[in-house]
Amino acid sequence: MSETTLIGTYGLSDKQLEFIKANIPNKKCEVMDTDCFTDIIATYTIASVVMWNKLQENDKGILVDYYTQIEMASEALFLIGNKEDIPKTLLKSVSVYPSFEEFTKNAKYVLLGAYNRKKRNENYSVILSKCILILSLMRKKNYITTKEIAEKLECSERTAQRYIETLRAAGELIEYDVSHKGWTLLAEGKSILWGDI
Numbered sequence: 001m002s003e004t005t006l007i008g009t010y011g012l013s014d015k016q017l018e019f020i021k022a023n024i025p026n027k028k029c030e031v032m033d034t035d036c037f038t039d040i041i042a043t044y045t046i047a048s049v050v051m052w053n054k055l056q057e058n059d060k061g062i063l064v065d066y067y068t069q070i071e072m073a074s075e076a077l078f079l080i081g082n083k084e085d086i087p088k089t090l091l092k093s094v095s096v097y098p099s100f101e102e103f104t105k106n107a108k109y110v111l112l113g114a115y116n117r118k119k120r121n122e123n124y125s126v127i128l129s130k131c132i133l134i135l136s137l138m139r140k141k142n143y144i145t146t147k148e149i150a151e152k153l154e155c156s157e158r159t160a161q162r163y164i165e166t167l168r169a170a171g172e173l174i175e176y177d178v179s180h181k182g183w184t185l186l187a188e189g190k191s192i193l194w195g196d197i
Contacts, residue, residue: 004028004029004030005025005028005029005030005046005115005118006029006030006031006032006043006044006045006046007020007024007029007030007031007032007045007046007047007048007049007111007114008031008032008033008034008039008040008043008045008047008048008049008050009031009032009033009034009048009049009050010033010034010035010037010040010048010049010050010051010054010055011050011051011053011054011055011080012033012049012051012100016100017031017033019100019104019107020049020107020111023107023108023111024111025111025112025114025115025116026115029046029111029115032045037050037055037056037059037062037063038059038062041062041063041066046076046114046115046117046118047076047077047078047110047111047114047115048076048077048078049078049080049103050063050077050078050079050080051080051081051100052079052080052081052082052085052086052096053081053082053085063077063090064087064089064090067090067093067094068089068090068092068093076094076095076110076113076114076117077093077094077095078094078095078096078097078103078110079094079095079096079097080096080097080098080099080100080103081096081098082098083096083098095110127163127166130153130155130163131163131166131167131170133152133153134149134153134160134163134164134167135167135172135185135191135193135194137149137152138174138183138184138185138189138191139185139189139190139191139194139196142180142182142184142185142189143177143180143181143182143183143184144182144183144184145181145182145183146160146161146164146183148182149163149164149183164183167193170193171192171193172185172191172192172193173185173186173187173192174186
């Protein structure tokens with residue numbers, strides 16, 4: 001994953017851009033100002049600040065389709081404009097501020113919130129991928145040791161144990177067999193979460 005986190009902007013004045021830059025959540029964030037609205041959709045941003053009245057009618061349609069059908073609010077979109085001018089279907093997916101001045105009152109916090117959501121999503125993705133790998137290892141080999149799991153995951157044994165506990169909390173039937181000194185799937189090597197059972 002990229003080390004740089006982008007905040008997209010469209011239709012902002014130089015002064016407004018400077019405000020956004022002064023309120024980015026941390027040093028790894030950058031502001032990507034664009035004069036082509038679709039660049040915001042084509043680029044992964046944690047948040048986008050868009051002046052609704054600066055969008056072309058065609059771009060408004062693209063924005064509505066994208067944020068109501070595709071994006072599903074995994075990133076934050078902040079529209080600056082009159083709520084009455086914005087389609088009701090879009091209002092469910094975005095935050096609207098009547099003016100940039102209103103946005104400035106909460107900007108620091110909403111941008112920080114978007115950054116924190118990104119970090120949580122990244123952490124969740126890492127945990128999920130590690131847990132899937134553990135299940136795959138256990139399906140291939142009965143009585144796999146914590147050390148073997150840790151080596152495959154390139155993590156500490158304690159971290160590997162936490163991933164195993166996460167799987168167990170999710171309902172996976174995993175047990176440590178003392179006589180074999182390893183972890184095993186109780187249902188004859190079959191995984192509940194994998195869909196074997």
